[in-house]
Amino acid sequence: MEKPYYGYRMNTYISVALIGSGIAGIALAIIFTTFMYSTWGLILCWALGAVLLTSGVFWHLSMGFASKSKTAGPFQDNFADHLRSVWDGKGKVLDIGTGRGRAAVEIARRFPEAWVIGVDTWAKLWALWEQTKAGAEKNATIAKVADRCTFQYGNALDLPFKDGEFQLVVSTFAFHEIHVPDRMVILKEVIRVLSPGGHFLICDLFGGPPLKGYKVKNVSELIRRVEQFGARDVEHKTLKEAGLKLRLARIRGMAYLSGRKKEVMHADQALEGIKARGEG
Secondary structure: OOOOOOOOHHHHHHHHHHHHHHHHHHHHHHHHHHHOOOHHHHHHHHHHHHHHHHHHHHHHHHHHHHHOHHHHHHHHHHHHHHHHHHOOOOEEEEEEOOOOOHHHHHHHHHOOOEEEEEEEOOOHHHHOOOOOHHHHHHHHHHOOOOOOEEEEEOEOOEOOOOOOOEEEEEEEOOHHHOOOOOOHHHHHHHHHHEEEEEEEEEEEEOOOHHHHHHOOOOHHHHHHHHHHOOEEEEEEEEOOOOOOOOHHHHOOOEEEEEEEEOOOOOHHHHHHHHHHHHHO
16 A cells, blocks of 8 residues: 655665765775875865765764654654644644645644645755655645645745634744744744644754754743744753654754744623623
8 A cells, every 4th residue: 555755765865875975085095095195185085085974874863764664653653642732633734844744644644623734835956855745745645634634835934824824833844944034933923823722833953053043042032032922831842851762852952842822812801801800
């Protein structure tokens, strides 16, 4: 039976290319040493080989999880468990930076009362990684959730939706790929499209140097700024703290950022509350 494919073979190709080039560079350095070639050529080959080999190993350890179901599966389970702890599984869901639809399809599959929309710009560069709208739609069809999981073009900086349209907004490993002076604009859009009381769960780099992209110095400041957009119960939790036991959890800064939009009390509701207290 055909299974959804999320297009991460490119990670394997990059790992092999980097590691292979690194080994080739080191082999050349050994040859240069044996035959007493130029000192500068020797140094260059050793240095280049070491850098490429190290980069290949790091890429494999940090990104290889995405190309293997045995490592991607535990993350999907952890993400779903985290969702269940904050959300009732009902309503309209938005997945930002959906790529080939992994998070969107999984949410639709695991939560039968959810209606999911995945948005992405699907830039031409990402097509090399097989991240396409057609691929996402095919995965939804294979998973038999195409009636509740759809995809459309949309920019995270200016989402094409009305205020308060969604009960849940999610994103996985996408925000750090959006290059803008201040990524806070993305989180502001997340809160805007959430309905009052709606939840958000974002998995990305929310710690260490990547925080500079949000123009904050630390996690506490990040949380305060998100709260200023109208969110409450904002929580930062590393993947390790969330119970994920994968190499992915050890990547510095990788964490969940979750919370919910503040409920709005209408004037008539507030007046009724005041009257009730007065009568009591």
